[in-house]
Amino acid sequence: MIEFSAAEIAALTGGRLVGADPAGPAIIVTSAATDSRECVPGSLFVAKPGEQSDGHLHLGSAFGGGAVLALAEREVAGPDGAPYPSVVVPDAVLAMGELAAETVRRLRAAGDVTVIGITGSAGKTTTKDLLAGLLAGLGPTVAPRGSYNGEVGVPLTVFQATWETRYLVIEMGATKPGHIAYLASLVQPDVGVVLGVGSAHAGEFGGVENIARAKGELVEALAATGTAVLNADDERVLAMRSRTAARTAFFTSSDDFAADGAVVRARNSTTTPEGNPSFTLTFPDGGEHEVVSPLLGLHHTTNLLAAANVAYELGCAPERIAEGLRTLAAASRWRMERTDRADGVTVINDAYNANPESMRAALRTLAELGRGRRRTWAVLGEMLELGESTIEEHDLLGRVVVRLNISKLVCVGPNTRALFNGAVLEGSWGSEAVHVDDAAAAEQLLAAELEPGDIVLFKSSNGAGLRFLGDRIAEGPDPQPSQDPGPDHAPNRPAALVEAASGSDASGKATQP
Numbered sequence: 001m002i003e004f005s006a007a008e009i010a011a012l013t014g015g016r017l018v019g020a021d022p023a024g025p026a027i028i029v030t031s032a033a034t035d036s037r038e039c040v041p042g043s044l045f046v047a048k049p050g051e052q053s054d055g056h057l058h059l060g061s062a063f064g065g066g067a068v069l070a071l072a073e074r075e076v077a078g079p080d081g082a083p084y085p086s087v088v089v090p091d092a093v094l095a096m097g098e099l100a101a102e103t104v105r106r107l108r109a110a111g112d113v114t115v116i117g118i119t120g121s122a123g124k125t126t127t128k129d130l131l132a133g134l135l136a137g138l139g140p141t142v143a144p145r146g147s148y149n150g151e152v153g154v155p156l157t158v159f160q161a162t163w164e165t166r167y168l169v170i171e172m173g174a175t176k177p178g179h180i181a182y183l184a185s186l187v188q189p190d191v192g193v194v195l196g197v198g199s200a201h202a203g204e205f206g207g208v209e210n211i212a213r214a215k216g217e218l219v220e221a222l223a224a225t226g227t228a229v230l231n232a233d234d235e236r237v238l239a240m241r242s243r244t245a246a247r248t249a250f251f252t253s254s255d256d257f258a259a260d261g262a263v264v265r266a267r268n269s270t271t272t273p274e275g276n277p278s279f280t281l282t283f284p285d286g287g288e289h290e291v292v293s294p295l296l297g298l299h300h301t302t303n304l305l306a307a308a309n310v311a312y313e314l315g316c317a318p319e320r321i322a323e324g325l326r327t328l329a330a331a332s333r334w335r336m337e338r339t340d341r342a343d344g345v346t347v348i349n350d351a352y353n354a355n356p357e358s359m360r361a362a363l364r365t366l367a368e369l370g371r372g373r374r375r376t377w378a379v380l381g382e383m384l385e386l387g388e389s390t391i392e393e394h395d396l397l398g399r400v401v402v403r404l405n406i407s408k409l410v411c412v413g414p415n416t417r418a419l420f421n422g423a424v425l426e427g428s429w430g431s432e433a434v435h436v437d438d439a440a441a442a443e444q445l446l447a448a449e450l451e452p453g454d455i456v457l458f459k460s461s462n463g464a465g466l467r468f469l470g471d472r473i474a475e476g477p478d479p480q481p482s483q484d485p486g487p488d489h490a491p492n493r494p495a496a497l498v499e500a501a502s503g504s505d506a507s508g509k510a511t512q513p
Helices: 006-013 055-064 092-110 124-135 153-158 179-187 208-215 235-243 300-313 318-327 356-369 387-403 414-426 439-449 466-475 495-502
Strands: 016-018 031-033 043-046 069-072 086-088 114-119 167-171 191-194 227-231 247-252 262-271 277-282 288-292 337-340 346-349 375-380 408-412 433-436 454-459
Touching (some): 031 153, 055 069, 069 092, 114 124, 114 179, 124 318, 153 167, 153 179, 167 179, 227 235, 247 300, 277 318, 288 318, 300 318, 346 466, 375 387, 387 408, 408 439, 414 433
Parallel strands (some): 247 262, 346 454, 375 408
Antiparallel strands (some): 016 086, 262 277
């Protein structure tokens, strides 16, 4: 993090500085954290209200770890009765955003930094990881940890940047119109990437067309000097070229697509017998390179192409891009994470996020990998935030499981009844599809019935928690409880967030991955 004084932070955020000795040395912060356990000497501790706890209750821990200043919504007294050194603001998260925006402004004024924003209904984190790996060969690169992609995660990513940073990769998620516009206003991206428009959060957005409008806020934020990198295989994304002043570049798996903008293409896209994407990568200059990625599933071809397209636009040599895609594996957890147990059971843990499109992609990969295996298992939890289409989408997914000839379907949780019913109505019979109340019941079933040669997929929305069950099953008999490293889950935000982003008075729920 570039340095800020307490006085500068107060001025930037319109906050009130308390607990600091006016006659003493200036307080200088050199890092920032929202978790008191991550504070080190020189930290700014952002005491935001959270889903599980209020950061104001942990100022003692933060300052004990080395924090020198808090960004807080109220004064908190220390052991001596005096308030901890703090900048008091009405909304700590919005104040984080203001500090992040100033950080980007100063980085731009001081040097050659390029900001890349990535959005889409699926694949953001994988694409971010791939792109960071490719750009690291061109210069110092900063990218989010895990799925830090909301109004908390984006500032935390910005705060990782230093004066030496050349590439700043920002993942942008949203659950309401105006969220991406707000995030883009903080970082002013030079390059905007849109991966796809799906039905994730359809209930909160009010339909897929509203999702498309929200994702397009990224390309609308680009200046004429910027570049919009668009998925030409998604009609809603392709239509966004009319919504941006920036030049456009495209990536596609189609041989037929043509455009005035630069096109990066995957020809002969398929998967290997091990499930790895394989294709001929072609560039606008006519160069062709064979790529077999270590990622798992054909759907990752979109993410690979997006990363390749951005890297090409930023000057990375095609040969280096192709070589990078051949070697870069998933860097974030619970994304098609494969474990081959010693007893012959294979576990695919993809339970960090789920929507109808990503569910179908994962199930197709399971069916492909299951050829020649003893049995295929799909352990599925609820897809959240689908609104009025929840029952329909779960019913349809159950039918897809049967059509793909998955051997065993385990529906986990009270809200997966429609998933189970869809499978039964499509023709699943006997014990091919079962419904269990919770992850503990699913674990008992799997412990009793998994056998060597089986392959099992875990897939659900983050809130369903199946990723931890997947971890335990991957460890084999007598596993130890797994720990969540705590990726970006911001709490519900007050209306001020959306008002700041879009002028709306709607409630601004936290961005989810």
